[in-house]
Amino acid sequence: MMSKIVIDARxxxxxxxxxxxxxxxxxxxxxxxxxxxxxxxxKDFDGWNPTNRKFHxxxxxxxxxxxxxxxxxxxxxxxxxxxxxHFSMIQQPIxxxxxxxxxxxxxxTARFDNPTKxxxxxxxxxxxxxxxxxxxxxxxxxxxxxxxxxxxxxAKFAKINSRKITVTYESSDEIEGEPEVIEGLEDxxxxxxxxxxxxxxxxxxxxxxxxELKKTNPELMLxxxxxxxxxxxxIAKWVEDKGIEGVIFTGFVSDNQLKWLYQNTxxxxxxxxxxxxxxxxxxxxxxxAPVISSNATCLPEIYxxxxxxxxxxDIDDMASKIDSVINNKQRANNYIAKGYExxxxxxxxxxxxxxxxxxKEALNKH
Numbered sequence: 512m513m514s515k516i517v518i519d520a521r522x523x524x525x526x527x528x529x530x531x532x533x534x535x536x537x538x539x540x541x542x543x544x545x546x547x548x549x550x551x552x553x554k555d556f557d558g559w560n561p562t563n564r565k566f567h568x569x570x571x572x573x574x575x576x577x578x579x580x581x582x583x584x585x586x587x588x589x590x591x592x593x594x595x596x597h598f599s600m601i602q603q604p605i606x607x608x609x610x611x612x613x614x615x616x617x618x619x620t621a622r623f624d625n626p627t628k629x630x631x632x633x634x635x636x637x638x639x640x641x642x643x644x645x646x647x648x649x650x651x652x653x654x655x656x657x658x659x660x661x662x663x664x665x666a667k668f669a670k671i672n673s674r675k676i677t678v679t680y681e682s683s684d685e686i687e688g689e690p691e692v693i694e695g696l697e698d699x700x701x702x703x704x705x706x707x708x709x710x711x712x713x714x715x716x717x718x719x720x721x722x723e724l725k726k727t728n729p730e731l732m733l734x735x736x737x738x739x740x741x742x743x744x745x746i747a748k749w750v751e752d753k754g755i756e757g758v759i760f761t762g763f764v765s766d767n768q769l770k771w772l773y774q775n776t777x778x779x780x781x782x783x784x785x786x787x788x789x790x791x792x793x794x795x796x797x798x799x800a801p802v803i804s805s806n807a808t809c810l811p812e813i814y815x816x817x818x819x820x821x822x823x824x825d826i827d828d829m830a831s832k833i834d835s836v837i838n839n840k841q842r843a844n845n846y847i848a849k850g851y852e853x854x855x856x857x858x859x860x861x862x863x864x865x866x867x868x869x870x871k872e873a874l875n876k877h
Contacts, residue, residue: 514594514874517548521571522600523555526707527616529790530657530681531599532559537863539563545870548591575602576636595874597866598647605646612873613651617661617787617808618644618668623711627741645669652873655866657681657788660809679865680813682857683793690771693734693761701732701759702803702833703776705769705791708735708742713782713805713823715746720782722755723830728837736761736772773798777837781805782823789813793857796850801843803833817853819846 518538520531535549539562550571551559561568569591573584585604588596596603597612621641625633648654648669654676656662666673702721708714714735721733737743739762750758764772773779779795781804789810792802796817804810805823821832836843 514545514870515548515592516545516870517550517588517591517593517596519550519571519596519598519600519603520555520559521550521552521575523551523559527600530614530616533682533859534599534863534866535559535566537860538867539566540860541864542867548593550587575600576639580604581606595652595870597870601640601644601647603647605643605650610873610876611647611651612653612655612869613647614655614657615644615648615661615665616657617785618664619711619785619787621668623709623785625709626745651675652876653677653869655679655869658809658812660812661787664808677865677869679862679869680857681788681790681862682859683790683797683854684859685797686766686770686773686794688767688770690774691765691767692771693764693768696732696734696759696772696775699732700728700730700777700837701734701775702778702780702837703734703736703772703800704780704782705736705764705772707737707740708746711783711785713784715749716823716826716829717780717782718746718750718755718758719826720829720833721758723826724834725757727834731777731837732757732759734759734761734772734776736764736769738763770798773800776800778803778833778843780829780833781810782821782829783807783810784823786810792818793854796847797854799847800850801836801846802850803836815849815853815856817846817849 522528522531547566549568551568553570553572556570573580581604585607588607595610599614601615648671656678659678662676662678747760773795779800779802781792783805785808792804792814795802802818804818804820806820807823819832819836821829
């Protein structure tokens with residue numbers, strides 16, 4: 512029997528948007544039975560078009576974490592009268608009474624500050640966020656998480672039965688196109704990180720570990736890739752004030768440049784203190800980089816035996832584990848080979864199929 516399903520894709524063009532974008536891509540291939548309405552921010556409306564006639568898009572101007580989301584989106588959903596709504600993030604109208612499936616990526620926002628925000632306002636929003644997590648976890652028919660670690664974390668945090676939570680692993684994609692050299696890094700030995708430099712990414716300790724590594728690897732460089740936002744500028748100033756040489760802030764890199772970085776790095780280092788899935792490490796494996804990772808939260812679950820792990824709070828341990836890979840070609844090649852095997856465990860299409868199964872289960876609950 513056909514059901515009307517709404518998917519909240521307001522996150523489509525954000526850092527977590529890859530998940531909902533891939534979900535929509537593969538749902539359109541595998542589900543010709545149900546009818547879908549995809550909610551998009553007005554700015555993203557022209558940038559996404561359905562490829563399956565059962566999928567329709569609708570503009571949704573209500574920003575997350577606002578009163579307009581609580582009232583305007585609630586009214587929009589009531590008018591649509593869907594059988595099921597899938598929120599691809601925790602933020603949603605908490606008074607919506609219909610059948611809901613919610614994807615909870617992790618609890619990082621509930622636990623770590625964001626220094627780019629006003630401290631008092633952020634603390635208040637964080638308190639509200641914690642309340643919303645607990646309400647949403649309780650009232651959703653089903654929850655989806657990207658790892659067993661997050662599943663257990665949410666169950667404990669929100670005091671709910673873990674049986675209502677389904678784990679759907681995400682995946683990584685092959686970067687199309689030719690790799691593009693980053694000027695100044697040709698023939699250089701470097702380790703790298705890509706991403707936003709938020710506090711939980713632990714970059715100050717990574718830089719401190721790099722300083723230790725330089726003592727025995729004077730030619731080594733550290734490449735930090737990502738848009739030069741306020742936080743990266745702050746880190747760059749700290750590096751300058753400390754007189755640390757060899758740290759390269761690339762700013763924004765294109766996919767082709769990122770592909771080159773992965774293919775040419777001596778090691779992809781992921782020092783994070785908290786992740787829900789850890790997509791960058793898998794992406795690095797897919798492109799032939801040996802991965803040296805924090806052993807925190809979900810990362811050992813996702814990377815398995817295909818990464819070398821360190822304690823992210825121990826700078827000496829981090830430095831020594833990086834050193835053990837970048838100065839041992841045989842070991843590095845061994846981990847590159849393991850990485851190629853590990854990525855075979857993940858598939859976006861499988862994730863979409865498992866999500867569709869969750870929809871069916873939630874629709875059967877009364």
